[in-house]
Amino acid sequence: MSAPATTSPRIAWTDDEPPPQGRYLLDRSRLLGPLLLMPAVIYIVALVGIPFVLAIAYAFSDATVGDQSLDWVGLDNFRSIWDDATFQTALRNTFYFTFVSQAIVVVLASILAIVLDSDFHGKKLVRFLVLLPWTTPIALAVIGWLWTLDSVYSPIDAILRDVGLLGPGTHFGPGNSMLWLAKPDLAKLSVLFIHVWRTTPLAAVIVLAGLASIPKELNEAAAIDGASEARQIFLVRIPLILPILMVAILYGVVFTFTDMAVVYILTRGGPIDSTQVLASWSFFKGVEGTNLAQGAAIALFLFPVLVAAAIVMLRMARRTETI
């Protein structure tokens, strides 16, 4: 008694001919799971894990670009960089650029998102334009700003001159240039501004997604319940997007805190190291200054803040999973 031969092409065997072993190996999740995970694991170990371990090892050694042998020196590197005034400036600047810029970004991104969430003509074009700064490669964008803030060619200066605010005998006079990148305060302001300019679009898009996820009926219920537009925004919409606003802030914090491109290209840390941040100072010390050990030690100061950000992010991810 054998089963009637099947004509279905999907079942390629009969009772007489057992299914080929091994053909369905990839259907087993115990095999498929690790296989799919492998590239990510290799990537993380090679490009994150090993460099991180190396950085810690360097930080406690006397390694230089010329001599990479790891001789234990204890906390010497940390002691000497801590006593360095430039390091102190870099540490302060890193926090200043990160947290001040993100405070501004939260406000701007929320306003932008609420505006973009409403219906108006040309909304798609505006959305596209808003996203542009984020899609531009950071190095290119900063080079653009370098020219925009240039002491000779700055269009901002040209406009200020045209409206009579810059030049001899004017409010910002008597020079013909603001010297944006040559004065410490203006240089810091410029770096801060570029961070805001760069991270606002992503934050706005994240908040916009949050706004879009609020059921339409909630806004309508609030309107029926007698809430004015402002009340609806502050009592319903913003409280509801707070969690996602946190996500946007954390992204911005991580981006800004670790960024060296803006400072490196715009000011090279200057004038007189007044815009140095941890990332750029680490690079200048460790790579350009060939003191690998101190560069690594400086970079490790980024670690606690990034760990804190990662923990908060993971917690929030877990919380959204349980809802």
Place this chain on the structure above:
Amino acid sequence: MASIETRGLTKRFGDNPPAVDRIDLLAADGEFLVLLGPSGCGKTTLLRMIGGLETPTAGDVVIGGTVVTGLPPRARRIAMVFQSYALYPHLSVHDNIAFPLRAQHMPKAQQEQRINWAAQILGIEEYLDRKPRQLSGGQRQRVALARALVREPSVFLLDEPLSNLDAQRRASARDELLLFQRSIGTTTIYVTHDQVEAMGMGDRIAVINLGQIRQIGPPREIYDEPADTFVATFLGSPPMNLVTEGMTTTGFRPEHFQPVDGHEAHPSDRLFSFVAHREEYLGSERLIYGEVEGDKVVARFPATFHHEIDFGTPLEFKVSRHHLKYFDAGTGLRIEQPE
């Protein structure tokens, strides 16, 4: 308390046929008016225009004698309960109910008094500290009602408020909702696609199809004297049987369709030749599916009526003439009995 009136109210979305087409409607002060229709018939759009959430293309909304067409929702003294309840998820039950009061800057002490009053009416005092997600569907619905009730609106707009409840809970919620409306006496417009809700709750029912009111009247009138074949077949489960001969469609309810068997047919009875195909036994009743002159018809007997049906052979069935309704076969509109 206020009456609600719509005058030639019309809504078009783009170039589509109007979602709501010149609707004139009057809900008297304190009335419970049900808007009944299939999904997409325009009943929700109509309700949303009354509430001010949708701007009419033409026509006016009048609440309590005042034209409110151009006014925002908050200027209309209305309360609305949404199908999803639309409770604010980040606020406690207490704060949800307080929301409309805070929006009108009511003094704190008075707010608390009102919240307690509303919570008591709906029996949700114990949940005041909870968040909406910690409540069951029925509890959420009551919170939504409390939020609607708390500022004593002149009009209640309810958009399928029971459709998220399971069948058992729905029957008791229907009962509670009706008692509640009777006790506060607020003019209510209630949107549903469920004919049982409509029949059981409405003082009057407006049956809507394709953006127009097909018939408006008390449930009994809508059921017994349908104005057209749409109303005749939309209400009733199973719906009215329709048998078309020439230019006339004859309608009769399944419960009026009886076997002649054993009894002499009365002169006032109209006889039909019925071929039965199958039977559904529903516990309290039996449904016999079959056809009369090519049209599908259903007969409904109480389950206590033990009558053997011969399937496949023509049987003699009768309908008392005063239960027969006649419709124009072309327009579907009700007509007088043809000669």
